Amino acid sequence: MTEPTTDLIIERIKTALETQRIEDAVDILLELRPVDQAEVFNSLSESEKDLLLPALDISTTADLLEELEDEDVLEAVESLSTELLADVLDEMEPDEAADLLGDLPPETVSEALAQMEDADEVIPLLGYPDETAGGLMTTSYIALRKHTRVQQAISFLREIHLDIEVPYYLYVVDRDKKLIGVVGFRELVLADPDLTIEQIMDPEVMSISVGVDQEDVARVMTRYDLAAIPVIDTQQRLVGVITHDDIMDVVEDEATEDIYRLASVSDTDLYPESPVIDQLKGRLPWLYLNMVLALFASWVISQYEDVIAQVAILAAFLSVIAGLGGNSASQIVAMLVRSLALGKVEGKDVLRIAARQVWVGLLQGLGVGILIGIGVAIWQSNPYMGLIVILAIIGNMIVAGFIGTLIPLTLNAFGMDPAVASTVVVTAITDVFGFLIYLSLAVLALPYLT
Amino acid sequence: MTEPTTDLIIERIKTALETQRIEDAVDILLELRPVDQAEVFNSLSESEKDLLLPALDISTTADLLEELEDEDVLEAVESLSTELLADVLDEMEPDEAADLLGDLPPETVSEALAQMEDADEVIPLLGYPDETAGGLMTTSYIALRKHTRVQQAISFLREIHLDIEVPYYLYVVDRDKKLIGVVGFRELVLADPDLTIEQIMDPEVMSISVGVDQEDVARVMTRYDLAAIPVIDTQQRLVGVITHDDIMDVVEDEATEDIYRLASVSDTDLYPESPVIDQLKGRLPWLYLNMVLALFASWVISQYEDVIAQVAILAAFLSVIAGLGGNSASQIVAMLVRSLALGKVEGKDVLRIAARQVWVGLLQGLGVGILIGIGVAIWQSNPYMGLIVILAIIGNMIVAGFIGTLIPLTLNAFGMDPAVASTVVVTAITDVFGFLIYLSLAVLALPYLT
Secondary structure (H helix, E strand, O other): OOHHHHHHHHHHHHHHHHOOOHHHHHHHHHOOOHHHHHHHHHOOOHHHHHHHHHHOOHHHHHHHHHHOOHHHHHHHHHOOOHHHHHHHHHHOOHHHHHHHHHOOOHHHHHHHHHHOOOHHHHHHHHOOOOOEHHHHOEOOOOEEOOOOEHHHHHHHHHHOOOOOOOOOEEEEEOOOOEEEEEEEHHHHHHOOOOOEHHHHOEOOOOOEEOOOEHHHHHHHHHHOOOOEEEEEOOOOEEEEEEEHHHHHHHHHHHHHHHHHHHOOOOOOOOOOOOOHHHHHHHHHHHHHHHHHHHHHHHHHHHOOHHHHHHOOOHHHHHHHHHHHHHHHHHHHHHHHHHHHHOOOOOHHHHHHHHHHHHHHHHHHHHHHHHHHHHHHHHHOOOHHHHHHHHHHHHHHHHHHHHHHHHHHHHHHHOOOOOOOOHHHHHHHHHHHHHHHHHHHHHHHOHHHHO | OOHHHHHHHHHHHHHHHHOOOHHHHHHHHHOOOHHHHHHHHHOOOHHHHHHHHHHOOHHHHHHHHHHOOHHHHHHHHHOOOHHHHHHHHHHOOHHHHHHHHHOOOHHHHHHHHHHOOOHHHHHHHHOOOOOEHHHHOEOOOOEEOOOOEHHHHHHHHHHOOOOOOOOOEEEEEOOOOEEEEEEEHHHHHHOOOOOEHHHHOEOOOOOEEOOOEHHHHHHHHHHOOOOEEEEEOOOOEEEEEEEHHHHHHHHHHHHHHHHHHHOOOOOOOOOOOOOHHHHHHHHHHHHHHHHHHHHHHHHHHHOOHHHHHHOOOHHHHHHHHHHHHHHHHHHHHHHHHHHHHOOOOOHHHHHHHHHHHHHHHHHHHHHHHHHHHHHHHHHOOOHHHHHHHHHHHHHHHHHHHHHHHHHHHHHHHOOOOOOOOHHHHHHHHHHHHHHHHHHHHHHHOHHHHO
């Protein structure tokens, strides 16, 4: 939506930098929102970036670094002095600062932490894995005590001059820092100033443990429509807050991951215009797996070389049978992967699902197979040829229903991503079974086919 | 995460209903959050639902209906009197009430609207298509005027006793209802009570037009990390607000849609355990399309029946060539569909992307083809057989790079979903080209193959 404007702004900044009007370039950049600043900044050449970055104030640099992708941040950070880096890190959200520090070389991290003022907000976050609640949460939240009066709380908030983006809620903790309630800024505005926080708080506050996987965090927040969720440690103590924007990114990333894995692309940072070498790294290994499995299927076919030599037209329907079985199995894999991701299916239902899918496979096999079989029988003027195509398709669809359910659910049961390799492996298995059924039937019916 | 508890609660409610302790059943249900109430409610039998629903108070019924899926809502609504339905609709969020009314028969709608108190909040929403900003937005927002003082605004908010879930922000409008700024509840709490709203508002408020597609709304809100976005009409007047929770659903739904369409499943409400008839409706039509395309590929192969009769082993590698080309093309389609959805690729870059994908195809073809070719040459003790397999794989990968880019981007250019039919059609085209290249080469090399 902003494309034409963005292109124009990039041009204006490039021109300003070319003519050494660096302050003008900065002013143009400052008119944008941080995420747009990052996009524009990324479109500049290395030398243009090196001119512009030192001219930005610390707060803008921090905003910019928060929005850049990991590898672009590292590049940008290299041109900053440790002192400046420390100031910028102080200015960043603690969770973003921790993410950035997690990507830097250890010596840079310790130097930067030593020079930071708010290092104590960031250090606790460094220990949590990126993809857990601890890795997503920020430590910049406000905790209140239950006996505080509304008026006191408001004065306190005014006093501390919130310069940070505090989440939408204030959390109430007891003397041991245990989470006991939540108050929205909305409730605070509307409450009688003489009431205590305890009287206006919601004690039924949902929380999540610090070690929970980000996918589960996303599922809980989406299910309960939460704008923010507090994170607690094993002693029920409040340690951080996760906000809806972090979760939107998780939801999008997880979906991208599923789509890519289902299509045998292993690097979710890959785009159609990514460097060729990255594309080969993320895609070629899967083609090698496909190759090995396909050659096994070829070997199966080669065992029937004699039959094919006698009835060459058999070869024409190999790909029809394999293709339909593979397509039907891919449908099941996609439904299962998505249903597991959205928590709409439970892994333990494997037998019930397989039974249903085998049943659907039989019906799909009948629906498609009979039509093709009749077509083939007429085309080849041979009812037996039609019959073996029908039976092979039905058999292969039943196999597809079973294998398409079993492989993803087995991967899932072993704690692996059900999307990984599922499509390639499932398709290969249905291919082999399809060829086996079809060509064995052809051997049986050979006297009627020639 | 809540599964064991949910199962237990369902059991307790069922037992209570069986023994006619309906009030107990209601009490158990009331301990849950609305979304969990909906899950539990859905697990009950029709007769159990009919016992429980009339016993719920209006507010709980409204919460429950908001969380139920469309078809379950309709079922539930049938058992309510028009009067009760009108009360429930009054209690619901206006956007949810409008969605529900949109699914009811026209006569029920007009009767319910006639008996509603807050019909004026809901009626304006009925005209907007479900999948646009207008269809997503709620009309329950608070608009302030810029000369109002903070203290006045707070008193006003206390007076109207917000019983509705107002979004996180208050919007500022001029006398023509034009949107001119935004104030968070947070800013209101912290501001000096004597300031005017104009002094504390952010005039740089982002907004979105009422007709914008929900996917674009989601993209803007995700990009700028917004918890809520105001919706304006063509005269820049504020008409509603969209909140992050609506967007999370959109992001998930759109991802599901892409995953399903890429795998040839057309109904996004389909799960592995859905009724067999629904599975056939959502999946079988695609298999028929696959069938027609596959039979065309069969016809291509049948044109080479003579060659295959002479060199039957040719049949063994048909599926290897088709499979690898199809796999490579599916990788491109998945990347393109996702990149278009996330706005990371622009449709106009078609030639540049195609060029890169053809180049990647050539390299993947070399990488996989040479290995297979050598294997085949050794296996069949015939270097010419190896060579035609290599050339066919390389040729087919190049075709895959081109077709895999072209089909989704062409669909996109015509305003269609690039995921629809892409995989099936792209795979069929690469199959045909793969067979043509491979079998034509076999004709040329025939003297060396026998």
